[in-house]
Amino acid sequence: MSYMALYRAYRPQTFKEVAGQKPIIQTLKNAIKLNKVAHAYLFAGPRGTGKTTMAKIMAKALNCEHGPTDDPCNECEICKGITKGTIPDVIEIDAASNNGVDEIRELRDNVKYLPSVCKYKVYIIDEVHMLSQGAFNALLKTLEEPPAHVIFILATTEPHKIPATILSRCQRFDFQAVRENDMIERLNTVCKEEKIKITDEAIQLVASFSEGGMRDALSLLDESISYSTKDIIDEADVLAVSGNVSDLNILNLLREVENNESAKALDILNKILDEGKEISKVISDIMTFLRNVLLFKINKITSTKEIYKQDEYISFANRISTNLVYKYLNLLNDCLNDIKYTNQKRAFLEICIIKMSDKSAVVDIDSLMRRIDSLERTIENLKNQPITQQTNMINEPMFSNITPFDEIDRNIEFDYSKCISTADVNVVLNNGDKELKLTVNNMLPKLVENYNLLEGIKTMAVSKKTAIFTLSTVGTCNRMMKDPNYTNILNFFKELGLKEVFFIDKKNSDEILQDFLSKFKAGDKSPILDNHDIRILKYVKTKEVSESSDGLDDLFDSDLIEEE
Ligand SMILES: [Zn+2]
Structure with a gap:
């Protein structure tokens, strides 16, 4: 007896046997019961979901x-x-192989004859979107005036390619991808009936690779049976025939990538590719793996798959930063797009893996933030340059080339004589007044309440004369060092008798405090700081600001509101 493919042998013969699609089945059964069957149906949905x-x-x-x-x-x-x-009355047309007008013309000519043995003539046109324009026109003529004894069932995976004139004459049903659980249940039934021995992991793998297509799942099961030489079919058999890459291989690959061992990573990649795996499939498998890593990081969700329970996987997923995962995904996604237009697919993937392994190519969020901060400083500095100087700078080639922001920043001629100096800060640190600092700290919430630009402000140091505050960016610090902001803030602290305030960006503040503390701990009771690169301009009185007010009302002046 010849072998019949599983998907044929187990093609559902009744509504009950169909996996999933419950609402569609219910509607069709009702239509039959109530004698309200339409003349034309469109069954749309992914392949292998049970349309034909x-x-x-x-x-x-019906018959x-x-x-x-x-x-x-x-x-x-x-x-x-x-x-x-x-x-003869149930006519199946595969539009994918018969996209000619002739087939449909014949249909149009024969449609008028009564069925020979059945009650209804049923035309099933599979992959109907493949019909040519001429064939669609011929079909439309028939759909416009269908004889009472004819029913059309059009099936398609791409309903958007069907002309609106045809769509409007059909009752449309959208078939859904079969859910993994429904699929596993059906696969288990089949294996039981066929007395196939297979591990649960292998069944799960078959279901997940088939992406909602029951026919694909049964075909893959079939191929695994033919391939396996063991008593019981396992994951390795399914992997071998599916062309998918095992998660263990991917994990090993990514671990080398993470360690910047591009040569070792390429070795693993080559082994994977030498097994004949398709490049785009390898890329999408790695992306799926990384997606699972992200889910694990966000929710600690672990897939039921065996690999995701192993320590090696869990420690990898815990260790790798979310930013790095996003970076890998971006690079892989670019690669997936690039290989569409080239025959050098393998080279593109290899380059992608090298890029992933290269730490210097990593643009993670942190370094991006640093660059933005640095750019902000640059802009702020440019604003504060006299106009003539700015013009000169534009004429210089500095901005005509794409230069990393950090470099631009370093190259800028900077007038440090106008900036808060390390020595200024040093004086305050060496003359700190703990009690006064506490008082200043207690006043900050009220200040921020009225002045949300200062959100996140911290007191760095306070002496009898001077308070130093920390803000996140150089840009905001520079804004605070100008009127009316500066005078308003100073007025706010008027009762404490402070003569000046400084605002220092967090990066500098952290570095300075660290420098100070390490020297202090080493026994130096009045440490002299190393020189720090503070690019915040000192206060220069620029316009008249009332010094008599207690500050808070002025915090709401129009200039400030505009700024926010
Ligand atoms: Zn019957």
Whole structure:
């Protein structure tokens, strides 16, 4: 006896046997019961979700000798004939192989004749979107005035390619991808009936690779059976025939990438590719793996797959930063797009893996933030340059080339004589007044409440004369060092008798404090700081600001509101 493929042997013959698609089945059964069957249906949805299977069940339901019935018998001559494809009144057209006008013209000519053995003539047109424009026109003529004894069932994976004139004449059903659990259940039934021995992990793998297509799942199961030489089919068998890359290989690859061992990573990649795996499939497998890593990092969700329970995986997923995962995903996604237009797919993937392994190519969020901060400083500095100087700078080639921001920053001629100096800060640190600092600290919430630009402000140091505050960016610090902000803030602290305030960006503040503390701890009671690169301009009185007010009202002046 010849072997019949599983997907044929286990093609559902009744509505009950169809995996998933419950709302569609319910609607079709009702239509049959209430004698409200439409003249044309469109079954749209991904491949292998049961569209043509459902069409044939529908044909049986309408024509069964005991029908029309929502539960065809599969015993009578007509039901059996439809299953075998020998009933002339149920006509299957595969538009993918017959995209000519002739086929449809023939259909149009024959449609008027009454069915020979059935109650209804059922035309099932599979992959209907493949019809040519001429064929669509011919079909439309028939759909416009369908004889009462004819029912059309059009099936397609790409409904958007079907002309609106056709769509508007069909009752449309959208088939959903079969859920993994439904699929596993069906696969288990099949394996039980066929007495196939297979591990749970292998079944799960078959289901997840088939992406909602039941036919694909059964075909993959079939291939795994043929391939396996063991008593029981396992994951390795499924992997071998599916062309997917094992998660263990991917984990090993990514661990080398993470360690910047590009040569070792390429070795693993080559082993994977030498097994004949398709490049785009390898890329999307790595992306799926990384997506699972992200899910694990966010929710600690672990997939039921065996690999995700192993220590090696869990420590990798915990260790790798989210930013790095995003970076890998971006590089892989670019690669996936690039290889569409080249024959050098392998080289592109290899380059991608090298890029992933290269730390210097990593643009993570942190370094991006640093660059933005640095750019902010640059802009702020430019604003504060006399106009003539700015013009000169524009004429210089500095901005005509794409230069990393950090470099631009370093190259800028900077007038440090106008800036807060390390020595200024040093004086305050060496004359710190703890009590006064505490008082200043207690006043900050009220200040921020009225002045949300200062959100996140910290007190760095306070002496009898001077308070130093920390803000996140150089830009905001420079804004605070100018009127009316500066005078308003100083007025706010008027009762404390402070003569000046400084604002220092967090990066500098952290570095300075660290410098100070390490010298202090080493026994120096009045440490002299190293020189720090503070690019915040000192206060210069620029306009008249009332010094008599207590500050808070002025905090709301129009200039400030504009700034925010
Ligand atoms: Zn029957």
